[in-house]
Amino acid sequence: MSDDLVLCTTDGDGVATVTFNRPDRKNGWSPELEAAYFGTLDRVDRDADVRAVVLTGAGTAFCPGMDASRLNEKAGKGLDLSGRPPQYRPRTLRKPLIAAINGGCAGIGLVQALMCDVRFAARGAKFSTAFARRGLAAEYGLSWVLPRYVGLENALDLLLSARTFDAEEALRLGLVSRVVERDDVLAQAQAYAGDLARNCAPTALAAIRHQVYGDLEVGLDEALRRSLQVMAVTNGSADFVEGMRSFIERRPPHFAPLADDFDAGALTGAPVPGGRLAADDVLG
Known part of the structure; x- marks a missing residue:
């Protein structure tokens, strides 16, 4: 496992920017990326200099779900979660966690975006629950999380259809709280986190x-x-x-x-x- 799968930098205000760093794979999720991300959260949680955290993706995507090669490899072989922490690990963080969703966000990537406290999305970014179109049920507790954000009918719509929807619809549904231009999404999320770090x-x-x-x-x-x-x-x-x-x-x-x-x-x-x-x- 390489720590380069996840980058982390901290600015003078105490805002740690954590970046999924597999741009060649659109930041597709993998057990190695998961371990690097959760390990990074453990470190920033203990770092007294860090007061808020921003999560984003390198390149043009946030995280479009499990890496397609992993999905194909595991198809039909059952589920093995041995030794893996639950996907709600970010909820146990003691510091605000802000998502800067810069592009594609689906499947387990959507689960992780919803584990953040506040979400900024780039205009035109695409979202999907994805699972039903891969022959999968609502994974990693998404059936519990999603209705709490968007209500029962909207949650069922997004889960049953697994359709693609854009950032503007995500805003209307309440999945994100801000939609900004793609080139500004990270800076705006960092500015918000910086205000928390300086004043709260x-x-x-x-x-x-x-x-x-x-x-x-x-x-x-x-x-x-x-x-x-x-x-x-x-x-x-x-x-x-x-x-x-x-x-x-x-x-x-x-x-x-x-x-x-x-x-x-x-x-x-x-x-x-x-x-x-x-x-x-x-x-x-």
Whole structure:
């Protein structure tokens, strides 16, 4: 496995740009790319200098799904996920994850785009769930994720037809929040992430991310209980003092970096969504 399958650079604001780097294969997914990507997420999660992450693809595509040669090789041979972490690994990241979808995004590439918190798409970029047209069911939990973004009927439409749709329709459906010109998509996503990195407290960002994904699983009463538990900590924190002082003094805030041992689950009183089980553990 080569680390060159995934590139990672960090700017002065603390924005790490992570790039799928198989442009010769349109960034087609493979177990090697997966391991390199998830390993990169592990590293940026521990790096105190990183405050937000942008994910994109090299060349003209984001990730059009599993590499076609891999699909052909594995066709009819069953499923082997031994040792592979689940595809929701990005949801356990403690830092904001912004997608800059620069081109084709389908199958497992769409799954990974939906694991990001906010999605910028290049005008004209093509999307598809793809699975049904390859004789496959909705993979990697997409049947759970997709209806939460676009509603039941739209999710069934996209999954059953596996049709291709463009960035403009993705925006109307709620799959992406911004559509920008192709040459600007990465810069705009980086600018958004930079604003978070400069102006938002890393601990608050980690807590909010955990709250939103964790609260998808519970009712209002439990979500409120968790919220009050978080408030009991953050309302007395140094970050709150700095946030108010910077606001009153009309200056940029100077928030401390995220502590290496910060545990959003302990703060919210809820487990990390999905935990950190390996895929073979999930399958039992």
